[in-house]
Amino acid sequence: MGNFAHFKALVNLTLPCTQPQSRLSHLDMSLAGQHAFITGAAKRLGRAMAEALLQSGVHVSAHYHSSLDAVLDLKKWAEKNTPGRVVPIQANLCLLNEVEAAAHQAQAALGPIHILINSASDFYPTPLEALNREDWDQLFNLNLKAPFFLTHHIFKTMPQGGNVIFISDVHGTRPIPRYSTYCATKAGLISLTQSLAKEMAPHIRVNSISPGTLLPSDCATQAQVKAAADRSLLGRVGTPQDLVQGLFFILKHHYITGFDLIIDGGRALS
Numbered sequence: 001m002g003n004f005a006h007f008k009a010l011v012n013l014t015l016p017c018t019q020p021q022s023r024l025s026h027l028d029m030s031l032a033g034q035h036a037f038i039t040g041a042a043k044r045l046g047r048a049m050a051e052a053l054l055q056s057g058v059h060v061s062a063h064y065h066s067s068l069d070a071v072l073d074l075k076k077w078a079e080k081n082t083p084g085r086v087v088p089i090q091a092n093l094c095l096l097n098e099v100e101a102a103a104h105q106a107q108a109a110l111g112p113i114h115i116l117i118n119s120a121s122d123f124y125p126t127p128l129e130a131l132n133r134e135d136w137d138q139l140f141n142l143n144l145k146a147p148f149f150l151t152h153h154i155f156k157t158m159p160q161g162g163n164v165i166f167i168s169d170v171h172g173t174r175p176i177p178r179y180s181t182y183c184a185t186k187a188g189l190i191s192l193t194q195s196l197a198k199e200m201a202p203h204i205r206v207n208s209i210s211p212g213t214l215l216p217s218d219c220a221t222q223a224q225v226k227a228a229a230d231r232s233l234l235g236r237v238g239t240p241q242d243l244v245q246g247l248f249f250i251l252k253h254h255y256i257t258g259f260d261l262i263i264d265g266g267r268a269l270s
């Protein structure tokens with residue numbers, strides 16, 4: 001997770017995100033025994049969701065790209081602390097053959113996938129004056145194409161009552177200058193949520209979550225974090241726990257589909 005101290009000091013954050021989070025309070029076991037495939041599960045927000053599901057007895061195919069040590073740490077932590085099992089799945093999700101292989105590996109290891117959480121993503125500016133095709137392809141392949149094709153590869157075997165969750169961003173609907181490519185990928189996820197909810201109903205629910213700033217990047221300055229806090233109506237940035245609460249709300253609310261849950265402290269309105 002890198003140097004997080006400045007951020008913790010600023011918002012008094014109590015949940016470190018790559019450390020075991022036994023304080024999470026989602027110990028309702030109604031999801032126990034299910035299989036969740038989470039992309040980008042080794043660190044940060046993906047890891048917070050993985051830990052919470054593992055504590056609820058869900059087995060997790062924990063996708064990672066480069067964070068082998070972190071995913072092994074998650075596996076070790078789960079073995080000691082949770083009823084859920086972790087199977088690490090490595091893939092570069094910019095490559096469609098690896099997307100397909102990851103879906104097959106996960107199902108071979110832990111059976112049909114009940115919960116697919118598309119969280120892996122890249123985030124960087126693509127200002128018009130410095131635009132290049134590689135950035136466009138990288139962002140679209142990872143942020144939009146991979147979630148779509150992953151869904152395609154698992155939906156036929158997904159059990160009735162299954163859930164597909166796309167992690168979008170409040171900037172999918174409130175775009176920011178210089179990040180047009182990133183914002184377009186996240187807008188695409190919200191559109192996919194609606195069209196796939198129609199296509200996969202009534203057996204599978206499809207929803208998205210659009211966070212505001214919940215966990216600033218490791219290189220964010222205190223001034224940037226404070227600016228993000230000031231832009232929200234609640235005057236602070238969120239925490240990974242805010243995302244976890246939203247995830248469990250969607251998973252447990254069986255009459256919600258095609259919905260985008262904005263968790264941004266009112267940022268979209270400010």
Ligand SMILES: NC(=O)c1ccc[n+]([C@@H]2O[C@H](COP(=O)([O-])OP(=O)(O)OC[C@H]3O[C@@H](n4cnc5c(N)ncnc54)[C@H](OP(=O)(O)O)[C@@H]3O)[C@@H](O)[C@H]2O)c1
Pocket residue numbers: 039040041042043044045046063064065066067068091092093094118119120121122123142167168169170210211212213214215216217
């Ligand atoms: N952080 C926030 O406050 C915030 C705000 C709004 C929206 N979101 C959304 O929430 C989700 C999680 O956010 P985050 O900040 O935790 O994400 P992140 O740290 O930026 O990235 C998540 C993971 O994406 C994986 N990844 C990067 N390139 C990849 C590739 N080519 N193939 C496969 N995986 C790759 C990385 O895996 P490895 O580490 O294994 O390489 C990384 O750990 C993202 O979709 C993000 O857009 C976050």
